Amino acid sequence: MAEVTGNPYDINGPHFNPDMYLQRLLKECPLQQIMDQESEIVQDTQALHSEMQTLVYENYNKFISATDTIRKMKSDFKKMEDEMDLLATNMESITSFSEQISHTLQDTRQQITELSGVHSLLKRLQFLFKLPAQLKTRIQEEQYSQAVQDYIHAQRVLHQYGNMASFQGIQGDCEMIVEELKQKLRDHFKSKEASAKELAESVDLLLQLKEPAKSLCADFLSHAETRLAEQLTFLEDMQEQDIIEFVDAGSSGFLSDLCLVVASYNDMFVNRPRPQDAQLCDDLDSVALAQLSNFVLRNMQRYFDIVNARIEKEQDGGDTVVLVRALDRFHRRLQAMKKLFSDTDFASTGTDIVLRAGRRQCRFHLQTLKAHFADTLTRVRQSLAAPKLISQDGDNSNSLSELLTSLVLATVEKVKGVLQDLLVFAQPDLTFGLKPHFREAFCVDNVREELVVGFLHHLTATARGFCDSADSKAPPSLLLLLSKMCLEFETSSVHYLLSVTDEWFSIEDRHSSGLLTLESELRANMQAAAQQLLNHYVRMQGLSVSQMLRKSVETRDWLHTIEPRTVRAVMKRVVEDIAAVDGQVGALYEEGQRTEQSSDSSRRTHSVTVSRHAYRSNWSSYAPSQLDSSLVTNIQKLFSERIEIFSSVEFSKVSVLTGIIKISLKTFLECVRLRTFSRYGLQQIQVDTHYLQLYLWRFVADENLVHFLLDEILGSAVHRCIDPVLMEPSVVEIICERG
Incomplete structure (x- = not known):
């Protein structure tokens, strides 16, 4: 099988067949290649012959050298045997002489020992006599x-x-x-x-x-x-x-x-x-x-x-x-140094020093964040007070939204920058960073709780501080902006900052042990601050409009008023201010839900006018007995829904505007109740309320609320009028349209 499977064409193999190899070469190769193959084989053969001759010569030299070595060893062994015999003879002679010397010195050995002891003692005594001088010399x-x-x-x-x-x-x-x-x-x-x-x-x-x-x-x-x-x-x-x-x-x-x-x-x-x-x-x-x-x-x-x-x-x-x-x-x-000072662990003291340094760094960054937020608020207040934000039509929605974005982003990015700066304290290659005590105290107590959570609490406290009546210089738009900022933090920024802190500083979940402030608690604080700011904004804006209405009522002599020919300017100013507030709030808050109402303003105006005309007709019929009419009106109020003037508003535009309008109209109503009107004074109130009805209904969630308050105002004016005669509705409409 080996012969069958062997390659007969392999010139270096054991099964090489020269005839088959030659036939194949003649058959497949051209003449030039055959000649080259022949030359190569000749060169290889000559090289093999030369190598075999070299091997033969080397082996022959080794054989000759081995023969010489064996011959030399035979002569050396013979000489070594002679030397060993001579050594044995010398050792016997030495032993004999040693025995003779020991026998001869046996009697004088004790004397030599005693003399040696005396000699040693004399040398020692001689050393003692020389010792003082020798000590002085060595000291010098x-x-x-x-x-x-x-x-x-x-x-x-x-x-x-x-x-x-x-x-x-x-x-x-x-x-x-x-x-x-x-x-x-x-x-x-x-x-x-x-x-x-x-x-x-x-x-x-x-x-x-x-x-x-x-x-x-x-x-x-x-x-x-x-x-x-x-x-x-x-x-x-x-x-x-x-x-x-x-x-x-x-x-x-x-x-x-x-x-x-x-x-x-x-x-x-x-x-x-x-x-x-x-x-x-x-x-x-x-x-x-x-x-x-x-x-x-x-x-x-x-x-x-x-x-x-x-x-x-x-x-x-x-x-x-x-x-x-x-x-x-x-x-x-x-x-x-721990190995050298085994009793006292100075590394632990060093860790406490590093921890105090980290705590001071967190407090320093907390003050930096507070100062940055204060500077940002100052710039926002300056921007709000700048003339470019107050256009002719009061459209500053783009500016408010841009200010809100810059305020939130600047604050969040500043906190991230501070966390990035403090992250070097938690690097794994630091010796103190590997200690669990340091990581828990620094990362949890200092970074998360004292810095991040503390700054978020500072944000809510600062924002709520603007609701203090002592800070009357704060513009209402700033309150609106801060309210939306707190709402933005409640929605996303609080979760984002806490997540980044927990991820970067590898803070595990310790809510069960009460070590970490809950995210829900911070969000609830933010929402409460946003609600408080928005309520305060509504009251400030309502107070601003109310002051105009109060002054317009208190500074006018209603008993000597001429017949109304136009709408008073203060009513136009009220509508303009409400529209400006609508633009501000709309820049930050969504529209909100409205009650189902008719979109036909002419129909709405007509129905209110008819209602007032009917009220006027009823009043004329009950004029001889004002007490009975007042009693009927009060009984009707008992069955009507009570209106909360200073209730909390929702985070929507219509809810905010509704709250402002309720405060304004309620103030208008109370001022009217304290005045006494002539016929023309009553008619002027009729024109003013109709003008307000034409424009204010679109800002509130329920237009019936505006209708009710305006009817209350007109009804109070009728009760306080010495000659209660209302104008024709068509005349009122013409005056309001012309105004």
Whole structure:
């Protein structure tokens, strides 16, 4: 099967068939290709022959080399055997000589030992005699460590032979010299140029000289505190520098020195080899640790106070990104100190400092938002007071809608910009940003509740503040604008801002625990503020129209009025003002629902005129008995629907205009009830009410309300007239159409 499946045309294969390959080549290839193939095969054959010759030569050389190596090994092994025999002979000779020497020196060995001990003692005594001079020399050469070692080495001998007169002088001289050495070592604590390594060496030498550890701890920490105080003073002088440079200077200067002091202190006083008296060791450790703890806490507290002061100064309009970078470096360094300060978690204190900085930043941004909103309102008020907004026909709808859009968008975008600025505090690569306590306190309490929710409450409070009667300078159009703004926030902006805040700062749903202010609560506040503003707008506009009507009634002598020939100008002004209000409200609110009514104004006018004519006819018939007529009219009012003059209005144009017209006509009615009219005065009221009826019905939700109030006004004028005679309806219509 292998022969069958093998390729006979593969020249490099095991089943190659030269005849078949040649026949195929002659059959398929041209002459030139056959010649090229032949040349290639010849070259390959020659190359193979050359390679095989090289292999043969190399193998032959290796064979010759192996033969020489074997021959040489045979001669070397023979020489090695001879040398081993000679070595064995020498070892036997050495053993024999050693036994002879040991036997010969056996008697004098004890004497040699005694002489060696005496020689050692003499050398030691000779060292004691030279010790004072040697100690002075080493102190002069500042070889303090070697001097201490020499003194400790000789101290045991001095105590052993101290009762001998010859050694007492030596001991006294050595103690004086050692006291001088101790003073020089203590002077290192007062030197500003002394490094931490030199201080550590000095303390170590003093401890070797049996100096009390408690006093050494106090001296060491006192000197270290002096140097750290200089670092803190330097930081206080850097209050005006860049905050990143300030933090780096504190880390590389004060914190590095403090860590070095603590590490040296632990090595010198806490982690030293324990003495045999365990109780004494525990007492020393407790004293040393207590002094170190007070030292560290005192200096770190001052450092934290300086950092707090610098951070507060940076937050007065500084860059939040730079501030967060500095706080991250500050917290990272405190986090790195955690291993060295195992008893006190300064990283937690650093987190509290960062949290306070974030809280101050939120409060600063809250004040910024409040100031921005106040500036925006000021610009809106200026725009409303500008002449360009008050055209000849009172059409300022485009301006009001544009102001509303700019007010809402500017406020929302400002809040988003503030949130974007604070988002750097919640970056995942920050060391303090990973702590759950920080994220919950900053993101939930400071950003969402204190900043966003607090600003939304400020919006409602500011808007409601314009409803205060003390702020009488606020234009009514501003009240209308703020009402619509609160309604816009209630509809979409509150949900949008809270959603953006929760998404950007990864705030989970904590409504069940009561940690988050409900969105429904904020929306309800916004809607209540919008309702209050709109009601106040209606009352202000109604008061404005009412004042014109009241003055027009109170300043006229109705008993000496001439026969009416035209509509009074104040009535035209009332209609114009109502139309202007209609334009303002229509720019911001929808039309609203109206009751079904006839669209034929001429029919409506005719029906009212007929009603008044019928009323006049009835009045003429009941003129001899005014008391009975008044009683009938009052009885009819008992069965009519009561009109709420100052009721809340709906968020629609017709509801707002209805409220304004109700207040105006009610004021007109009360003023008419307080005056006394002549015949022509009554007829003038008839003309005025008919003129108002012609134009006011289109602004209200129910025209029957206008008809009822106008009938009340005309009826009150009839009751207050000394000669109640009404004009013909056709004459009234002509006067009103001409007016």
